Amino acid sequence: INLGSFNIPQGGVRVYAGSRLLQEGYDYVVDYMTGKVKVINPALLESSLPIRIETQNNSLFDFATKTMVGTDMTYRFNDKAYLGATAMYYKEQALHSKVRIGDEPVANFMWGVHGGYNTESNFLTRMLNKLPFYSTNDKVTIDVRGEFAQLLPGHNKLIGEKGNAYVDDFEGSKQVIDLRSPRTWFLSSTPNGQPNLFPEANKYGSLEYGYNRADLSWFVLDPSLYNSGSPVSIKERSNPYVRRILEREIFPNQQQQIGTSAISQVLTLHFDPTARGQYNFDTDGVAGISAGIDSEGKLKKPQTRWAGIMREMPITDFEASNVEYVEFWLLDPFINDPNSKGGDLYLNFGDISEDILKDSRKAFENGLPTTNNNYKVDETAWGRVPKIQSIVNAFDTNAIDQQDLGLDGLGNEEEKQFFSSYLQRLANISPKAYEKALKDPANDDYLHFRDENYDSKQAGILERYSNYNKLEGNARSDNSASNFSTAYTTYPDVEDINKDNTLNEAENYFQYHVKISPTELEVGRKFVTDMTTVNASFADGSVSQENWYQIKIPLKEFEATFGNITDFRSI
Template sequence: LETEVFPFKSPDNGIITNLPILDVAYYPEERGQYNFNPAATNNILPNPSQSWGGIMREVQTTDFESSNIEFIQFWVMDPFHDEDGNPTHSGGQLFFNLGNISEDILKDSRKSFENGLPTSPIDYITGANINLVDTTIWGRVPTVQVLVNAFDNVESTRPFQDIGLDGLNDADELVFFGNTWGPDPSGDNYHHYRGSNYDADTVNILNRYKQFNGMEGNSPTSNNFGEDFSTSATTRPDIEDLNQNNNLDFRENYFQYVINLNPNDVSPTNVGNNFITDVLEANVRTRDGRNRMVRWYQFKIPIREPQQVIGEIQDFKSIRFMRMVMKGFSEKIILRFARLD
């Protein structure tokens, strides 16, 4: 509930509402999408503390100076509480990047976008559709330019386009990369969190979302849901051009901020350090009927005091992207953000 984190806020119309949250789960020992680390065994990475995982998005208000934006501010639930996490967790670091960040997820200097792929099979024997794609070390990229960010209207073409940024379905991935990586070599398959097979196997809530960010098959048509409800994560094609300006940005010019995430640095006794400005302890009633204490921390990062400046960025007049990276963790960690501004 909203009052759990903001107990003194007056709810609109006197109705207490649920607060939308952002849950970020990081599994450093598991191979992620399009990660072909040759040291991985059965999709498990040998040195998880050397791995990293990140998410990024475009920034709508790019001129931070005119908009008087001064902080990255967020509330996060204690990730090391003995009921929600591991109080002896070895920890790691959380990075924030603000500025111009490369959109080239698959490093090939080519723009990958699903709706530019052929709407029928590619056949190298007959030559069908081979002129519509180029081959890179990652897979296939379209050679055509598409200005409308939408799939083809004919439903039967969806399986040929909704196959991820590598431009390969599972069968093509096996041909392209071999069977070293299992039946889904690119690791990009999508699975809806409400799948009936998950119900049959009583899969827990965290594992239900592990493949929800997969890009292959995440936009099925109504005839291909496979369930009696919509299993589509999005109706739009996956594309590297995040801000959809029809250009792929390759620059890496940004301000960097680092937070230490471990039981010692994220502690009620450490308020005033590590960008922690407040701590809130709330007694809540959980869905299983128990009453328990939940601790929330407020972090407030002054953006004009970066720990590091990458590239040639000099001011905050054109902040086009934000990236959040987790690194240095040797075991899984779950971050539950109540607000991230």
């Protein structure tokens, strides 16, 4: 569990299961440096008790680069006299320009000179011997030394010429849960309880449950597609929706932190409501559920189709953590089609079913049989599911190709037999779609965006990522033609998003609705709170203006609730 802070003081974490205070080292362990808690008591993992965490945040801690250089030089005129100089420079580099009083980054210079003279004097010896009570033959040594130093204090120019420090930083007090990482998102189940939007959601153990699932890919662009030697053409890299976006374009007044990239990490979602999604076996359609496909294999009535992704939240108690908004910036989706009717974005927060292929059976790839085990499986409408319980989340390393088959538990050849009736219906409607489906009947084959098949035909970026989120074969790496791993993950795909070793089928959630259309994307309408126009620079050297819209959704302004949910304490 990520606590959202780091360098937590030792002993500054308390974990509760319900109202019971847990014991550190027995029920959980804490990484105080990175701010992470790991629950190690299996009884707690199997229970349904909500976990609540209290932390003491050492907010003044910060990483900073410090530089110190100095020199010391001494020149000897002879054996008796010398003169020297010393210089030292010390500088602290802050991560950002907002620093609190007492934490200002210094830039100090200190210099100094030193010298000395040493000699023997017979004159002083003779003078001492003239004293009536004193006599000596030793020589008198004269040793004179002197030093001078001066400190010239200063500060890092990052905080301004005169040095600006803040009594408090209200912006810095905001904690952000970053949801942009594409690998934390998974194919979603069909939301239940909304027959107007999802009439197929109650089709338990039936392929009809996936009839309206359209194609969706989600990704963050890989830098290799833009570096020298990229297989993607300059024209394709100049597409506004897949170009490289710099942070300063959207936030020109935001100062880049040390050690961070100037390229903005943008989560791209590409939704095609006419294209068939994973595990969609719709052909002729079903009255009241789906409209079927046309002769080209496209989904009819795209306005009735949907696609979705889901993930677990690192913080489950939104009320205790003061999570109040969902906020994101959206690039104008209608640059190329300003007259589009648009679409709808729905956000659901709460308990979401993990049963992606609805049959109340937990599918997990590492439970499939191989030549090294005798695991038993059952057959459902979707394919094969293990009969054993999942213990560890890992493949049989010597038989990954026999287990990395996707959630249906079937390879392509097995899918041809298992879904033969679907293929026969498809052949009667669309021979073109049939030829494509014959290679991958479940439409779940993974393909890396740098696959040589894409390179050979100079495929565009959206095409390269069209199969990147699919499940069959996504843990197998082919390094024969590249110097990097082509696997998406090293873990088995499993219907267990929050990794609690159970299949959660409960659906209790708040729903939020954002209308995405040219007329609705105006500041002041619904959840659109801001807009900025940027001068976008493209790979072909051209410059064009783009609009980015800030969508800010207060969690308390939900459109509807489904199931038994009344608060934000268990999300």
